Amino acid sequence: MVSHRRTPVEPESITPHLCSLDLRLHILKGLPFFAGLPEEDIAGINARFHERGYAPGETIFYAGDPVKRLYVVASGKVKLLRHTLSGQDVLLDILAPGEFFGNLSALGDDVYPDTAQAQTLTCALSIEADVFRQIMAAYPAVALAVVDIMNERLRAAHEMMRQLSAHTAEQRIAHTLLKLGEKLGQPADVGLLIQMPLSREDVAAMAGATVETASRTLSQFKKAGLIRSGRQWVALADPDRLRAIAEGDA
Amino acid sequence: MVSHRRTPVEPESITPHLCSLDLRLHILKGLPFFAGLPEEDIAGINARFHERGYAPGETIFYAGDPVKRLYVVASGKVKLLRHTLSGQDVLLDILAPGEFFGNLSALGDDVYPDTAQAQTLTCALSIEADVFRQIMAAYPAVALAVVDIMNERLRAAHEMMRQLSAHTAEQRIAHTLLKLGEKLGQPADVGLLIQMPLSREDVAAMAGATVETASRTLSQFKKAGLIRSGRQWVALADPDRLRAIAEGDA
DNA sequence: GCAATTAATTGCGCTGGATCATGTTACCTG
DNA sequence: CAGGTAACATGATCCAGCGCAATTAATTGC
Numbered sequence: 001m002v003s004h005r006r007t008p009v010e011p012e013s014i015t016p017h018l019c020s021l022d023l024r025l026h027i028l029k030g031l032p033f034f035a036g037l038p039e040e041d042i043a044g045i046n047a048r049f050h051e052r053g054y055a056p057g058e059t060i061f062y063a064g065d066p067v068k069r070l071y072v073v074a075s076g077k078v079k080l081l082r083h084t085l086s087g088q089d090v091l092l093d094i095l096a097p098g099e100f101f102g103n104l105s106a107l108g109d110d111v112y113p114d115t116a117q118a119q120t121l122t123c124a125l126s127i128e129a130d131v132f133r134q135i136m137a138a139y140p141a142v143a144l145a146v147v148d149i150m151n152e153r154l155r156a157a158h159e160m161m162r163q164l165s166a167h168t169a170e171q172r173i174a175h176t177l178l179k180l181g182e183k184l185g186q187p188a189d190v191g192l193l194i195q196m197p198l199s200r201e202d203v204a205a206m207a208g209a210t211v212e213t214a215s216r217t218l219s220q221f222k223k224a225g226l227i228r229s230g231r232q233w234v235a236l237a238d239p240d241r242l243r244a245i246a247e248g249d250a
Numbered sequence: 251m252v253s254h255r256r257t258p259v260e261p262e263s264i265t266p267h268l269c270s271l272d273l274r275l276h277i278l279k280g281l282p283f284f285a286g287l288p289e290e291d292i293a294g295i296n297a298r299f300h301e302r303g304y305a306p307g308e309t310i311f312y313a314g315d316p317v318k319r320l321y322v323v324a325s326g327k328v329k330l331l332r333h334t335l336s337g338q339d340v341l342l343d344i345l346a347p348g349e350f351f352g353n354l355s356a357l358g359d360d361v362y363p364d365t366a367q368a369q370t371l372t373c374a375l376s377i378e379a380d381v382f383r384q385i386m387a388a389y390p391a392v393a394l395a396v397v398d399i400m401n402e403r404l405r406a407a408h409e410m411m412r413q414l415s416a417h418t419a420e421q422r423i424a425h426t427l428l429k430l431g432e433k434l435g436q437p438a439d440v441g442l443l444i445q446m447p448l449s450r451e452d453v454a455a456m457a458g459a460t461v462e463t464a465s466r467t468l469s470q471f472k473k474a475g476l477i478r479s480g481r482q483w484v485a486l487a488d489p490d491r492l493r494a495i496a497e498g499d500a
Numbered sequence: 501g502c503a504a505t506t507a508a509t510t511g512c513g514c515t516g517g518a519t520c521a522t523g524t525t526a527c528c529t530g
Numbered sequence: 531c532a533g534g535t536a537a538c539a540t541g542a543t544c545c546a547g548c549g550c551a552a553t554t555a556a557t558t559g560c
Binding site for chain 2: 082084085086088090092103104105113114133136137138140141143144146147148150151153154155157158159160161162164165166167208247248
């Protein structure tokens with residue numbers, strides 16, 4: 001369905017019903033934690049996954065839902081939200097194709113601490129958490145790769161803790177934009193385009209600020225020529241200066 | 251050497267040179283990730299570890315040091331500090347006996363993002379990170395246990411991100427005291443005593459506040475009968491009310 | 501026992517950013 | 531095409547908590 005929205009962000013082109021067995025195999029082969037596994041083993045693993053498409057804005061699971069499955073983004077983007085009592089969510093991460101989410105916990109009674117929501121048209125694969133644990137037990141290389149991914153996520157979370165403790169809102173917003181540019185950025189005429197619909201609310205939730213503060217700061221960045229932006233999109237026009245702001249050198 | 255300090259916190263009694271082979275074996279047997287391994291396998295693993303004693307305040311490794319080893323606390327307490335440009339550290343975690351720290355990373359060129367420092371007289375075991383990865387590859391149960399620990403740490407870090415984004419300093423300080431009570435608390439006449447030297451600076455660094463704010467808040471808690479405290483110690487006298495404050499019900 | 505030092509406490513002024521409100525603009529839908 | 535809505539931008543006000551400083555109390559070392 002054609003949108004009139006003027007945005008440089010290209011929509012996800014795959015429709016949910018095209019999340020085929022071939023796509024699944026392709027995605028699973030590309031996952032860092034299945035790298036190096038024999039193709040026939042990956043095919044066997046593929047058989048244990050389910051897939052499902054989600055519309056933009058659709059919730060994959062809610063915080064408080066019992067943990068049953070581990071998910072992998074096959075296509076699209078997924079956001080992980082932690083709720084606060086004040087109703088202002090914290091946006092913990094934006095997940096791109098190949099990344100897993102959901103809980104790996106061995107505990108039977110556990111619940112998801114976060115809500116997962118499709119930011120774009122998304123296809124996600126899922127597998128029972130217990131089965132995934134069996135795969136990790138059968139293939140130590142998978143478990144080691146998961147350890148590495150968890151390690152990197154913990155490092156990023158600790159960095160965010162440092163930012164929230166000691167950096168200004170402007171620094172955090174600059175940092176957030178840079179991280180999004182690193183992960184989702186595509187070179188375009190407008191600069192390094194963050195290739196995903198991105199509202200001021202999203203930026204605020206990632207940077208630990210309010211929408212008004214995010215809006216003011218993005219307007220200043222725009223006026224200063226650091227970014228280009230419109231509704232639901234941002235492109236980095238001067239990453240070096242943004243980096244200087246994020247690091248407190250400006 | 252006798253101290254005049256009036257504190258209910260008992261010092262660590264072990265001296266570094268008493269970090270014996272037997273203690274090591276005892277500690278390794280008790281580690282969650284070696285649970286279930288045959289005793290002779292643990293003995294073989296024990297041979298790969300080194301141990302070293304650290305005085306209170308001594309640095310185990312600095313942020314920026316190249317990653318070489320994985321550490322385990324055998325006795326005492328270790329704090330993990332992330333530095334900020336303003337000189338005010340973020341205290342990411344206090345590690346108790348049985349907990350690992352250092353980097354598990356596969357990357358050859360990586361450095362520690364944090365500084366590890368003995369909070370008390372401490373004995374720490376260490377092993378080459380590569381060797382530990384070999385152990386994880388050889389024993390999937392070890393890798394799975396490490397995944398579970400990383401999972402729990404990530405959850406705690408995300409919770410702290412939420413607190414730093416949306417909670418007041420008073421709520422965060424109450425939460426910090428409760429977490430320390432859960433982890434290091436021992437019932438005593440003064441209440442649930444956090445059995446570790448704990449300065450106002452430590453509480454501030456864990457709660458994302460300044461020393462002055464932490465001191466004001468602890469003074470208020472003390473006057474309200476929620477805690478008992480003195481120099482370098484805190485005991486929880488009314489955890490239920492602290493919980494109410496931490497959760498924003500008060 | 502005492503001087504020096506450290507850690508904690510308390511006071512005061514300032515400000516970043518939250519809160520609340522309103523205005524503007526782009527987009528959607530009938 | 532027009533009315534309505536959502537997203538963004540901006541203004542005004544307020545305050546939590548920081549920064550700085552002074553004071554007090556506990557501890558250390560001689």
